[in-house]
Amino acid sequence: MGKHIPFAQYLFRRLTQLHCHSLHGVPGDFFLRALDHIPQSGLRWIGNASELCAGYAADGYARVGSQLLRHKPGLRSGSSPIVGALMTTYGVGELSATNAVAGAYAESVPVVHFVGTPSRKAMWGDNKLPVHHTLGDGRMNVYAEMAKSISCSRALLYKYDDITTAAELYDEALQMAVIQSKPVYVGVASDMFEQPVLEDMLEKPLDTKPPLSNWRSEDTVLDVLLDKLRTSRRPLIIADGLSYHFDFQSEINALVSLTGIPSMCFTFGKGVIDESLPTWDPALPNTTEYSQNADLVLIFGPVLGDTNTAGWSAIPDVQNTFLFNLDSVAVSGHVVPNVRSRTLLQRLLMRLKEENVVRKPKFERTQRDAPRKAPSANSTILQDDLWPALSDFVKPEDTLLLANGTPLVGGRAIQLKSGCQVIASPIWNAIGSMLPAAQGVALAKRDHQLPGRTILLEGDGSFQVTAQSISDIIRYKLDVTIFIANNAGYTYERWLNGMHAEYNDVPAWRYTDAPRFFGVKEDDPTYPTLGRRVQTWGELQEVLHDDRVGDGKGLKIIDIVLDPEDVPEKAKPGLARASNALRTT
Template structure:
């Protein structure tokens, strides 16, 4: 396109705005308030537009942590944005973005890249592979993005941005936007910004939806012992309102999976606990597996989410509700989304035809796991931690010890639990905590954010403490000091050198990363009495600033569910055919 034709096109615009202004304004309109990422020469000019759109630049310490943080932010706020630079930056972030794709977390990944002229001429630029292929990184990102947009033509860019952001929200997965340097200040029609992007969920075809609802109700009304089982995608695809209404109206026993933990108000009378096959508490497993109908909502039946695929429920007795389809026993209904189906089930269910059955009581079993020793055991700690929590806390647990231990913790109402059970990238939780805490601030709330992370995992991503300090976020970190990679020890190599780590001076890390004595408090806790004193301390419970607790636990101790799952995982890894 010639310069003349470009000028004519620009003159025809009623309210011209720059591409970067349009993009970042759209991010603000869909609910994002902070943008994670790092500067690089291919995104610098675009970053000048971040504050102009009313957004805050976070500035993480590396791209991987920024991706982790964007993941945590999106899980609390609903959606997030990540900006990296071409090649070196985006590839550092790709692990974190892949985890978000795996776990259905919507991240808008914007990559500043060389100009369209440089790309067209195949110039030998830095951050390239030297092959002249400028699409190679976008192609790498394509399998972990639900939409890829290359913003190369000004006449198409506004449509591309709007479509891509809608796909990110509706499909609840990352998208990839490639922004060339010479497109940043090209002009678009700004009048489009007066009309928000339509983020409404797609409607089911009414006749098909009604048919599925009728089939579900037929089985539900006939069941003698039905239950509800809620998993991660019920959270990610925003059907918790429908789920809560269903539980409230039917008063059916309701359980969650490990990935679905906190999806249900755990103080509700019919809440029965965490179901994960053999990893469940015996009374939970018995209750779920005795059901003659399981309403399974948003399931992700991964190995760690099911304690090594140890479910003992039959598809013959299961109705699965998903974001893209529903499955009633062995009949699949593609294109029938769960949101509309669940709402009609709530509206039409005849509660007089439902049985009144009970759930096993859920309590924090502190006294049952108390022994005569001062050693802080996994069995005692997790129920005790549940008594420390308050309503509406945000709790982030790391892959490994914490992810399995939290199964034994009963949450107060309103708690948001974040875990990465499917992707399981160690170190994720540190960045995710920063993002989650920042999201709480951006939402105008004063929620406590609590991280539970092992010493091994912490060493992979500890720099994100610097970003927590930089933004003065109120975060409490419980670092479980147990001398290495406990989950790996239980899978294989209990005494192997490769599962050991270097002993750090953990409590000095916040000050090394810039925290002032007024904004950080550090503790080393080695006994039950010491921990009890800390957990009941009034100032500690206020959780102002950064609180860093080095919590000593035995090297070979592990939560009950971790031991069970690790044993199954070891056997699976050992299979040869």
């Protein structure tokens, strides 16, 4: 007989095989015994202030996968090499995390959600007396049913007496999380964590290789694509953010470099394509003469939601458009399933190297907006000045998180350096998500020794939703730099409806006092903290050139005071369309 280990160790050691070295969550009575096995499993427990913060942090942790691939290309398997993970208690804990897990599902992020449940006897026995954290009506499986719609797989391990069968089902769920790049739900009963399971089972590698394409379908798409490239006079490449998650980034940049095809991005796709390339165009698709008249458009990793595409106005006409998803390609609106886009791209690059089929198109890069006249030192800060000013602050390999609202729109104006990644929420758009996500990103960068700073461009309203994540950042001494766009409320909502309405206001907080409130040790040489409130252009310039802010070490909070009604000029037409849509649809 081989050596046995507690089932909890099996669960956790499998996670480390997917490059997850930290488990987020809030302790709960149904899984406390599991936590005793974390130190022996190669994991670290990250105790969060709330389950909601834990869920967003796990999401952020997993999104670092694309950067890990660039530095460790041997890990490439066709999707993210990192999963994020959280552990919550049955009912009250898991439902608190549901918002975050749903966002991960909507935006294709592989997150493993462990739920500690009552014992198997309580879950499936004849005892009809109510158990705490239930709805009191005897429906013990009701929460797992809720999770069905936001999980690509559910491993309801509490249904099984045989621990080996439970382990095998768990392995299958992990494989699905990676292959489909979606969350999975793992329900484990309180009496299972210390059950013995054969350690040798861990020696069988998880099979995270995606299924092969249907070769006939792939050949057909490749031939059609090559024919289109041969005849196209005005081809265009558009990158979107799922390219990060689906591991297209390397192939997309190789395609742009090889062919010289002009390239652009939707908001979520910022950073996918190297912005130093000569054919990179910073404008939004469908806003330039070239993009409006493109006769062939290749869109990679698309999320065609309204907030990601300026109210759908940036989406090209479906004719002569190829949409490259994880395991399908849409050709002029016709979806061809069972085609792995990354494999198809690799074959396309090989063919293009063999034959020069692409005519170099005549293309004039959209010039970035001419620098506005430098404001005087005493001038108030306008958004049209703020976001371009951050371009010089950004360094290679930085990870920028754009909170929903003001930073999500303004962040397009920041010119990125080589190796930068942008993290945003293109479809779920939950305010408050990016602060805990920044905690997860900073932790993943530390766990995997990745270069670059973690920079969060936050809104004041968003900050107030999940402010307790500051305590998590401090507790684990994570390096995060936060710029808060403090415009006293929900400015984009003001432009949609209720410019001066009280419901669009948020309370006035002293944001730079947050570290002290959350218990930071002042003057700690191992963990520097700094807070600055800036109200004028001169004060902003001082901060941006302050080495203590720029070094990225410790926690830095910069409170940037903005006019409550100010938005970038380029955002106003889209906001007007959105406001009109609210009244007419």
